[in-house]
């Protein structure tokens with residue numbers, strides 16, 4: 001069985017222990033969100049990001065795991081939100097349908113990273129942003145996490161910000177890198193001026 005199908009019942013409690021909400025809060029603080037922005041969260045999991053987003057934006061939460069999305073149902077109640085169970089490499093979403101595409105603590109879980117990034121770029125409007133939270137591959141904590149995730153059968157594809165910036169440059173987007181800690185960074189890709 002898929003790793004996240006198994007961990008879904010414990011995911012929120014575990015992430016609370018490791019202080020994940022602080023990281024999500026920092027990521028949102030770095031993001032300029034307008035009232036009418038359509039926001040997509042790729043690899044949304046249990047929807048923890050929603051705790052830090054404005055209440056009224058239209059939201060699309062995408063995840064491959066049915067059990068993780070089931071947990072997200074409680075968080076989306078009363079909001080303009082759609083839950084989509086899909087693989088990031090083939091999103092059932094229109095071109096240019098989102099203003100902000102988040103992918104937080106999820107990219108290294110994807111196989112075929114190039115295809116995943118191409119899809120995120122495709123659904124983001126030209127004027128929009130793709131925002132990725134990832135971990136510096138050379139950091140010792142990332143190395144330990146990579147080993148543990150690989151033991152659990154996960155891909156553990158950790159990319160440096162430069163490598164991700166190269167992908168987005170090809171798509172005509174500039175990138176800004178924000179250090180969230182010595183371990184984690186945020187990459188913000190927006191259209192070239």
Ligand SMILES: C[S@@+](CC[C@H](N)C(=O)[O-])C[C@H]1O[C@@H](n2cnc3c(N)ncnc32)[C@H](O)[C@@H]1O
Pocket residue numbers: 004015042043044045046047048049062063064065068086087088089103104105106109110111
């Ligand atoms: C570590 S969780 C992160 C969840 C959330 N972004 C957060 O910060 O709490 C990674 C998520 O990516 C999802 N995922 C893994 N591979 C995927 C794929 N190919 N397509 C869509 N989602 C995927 C998993 O099901 C899991 O919910």
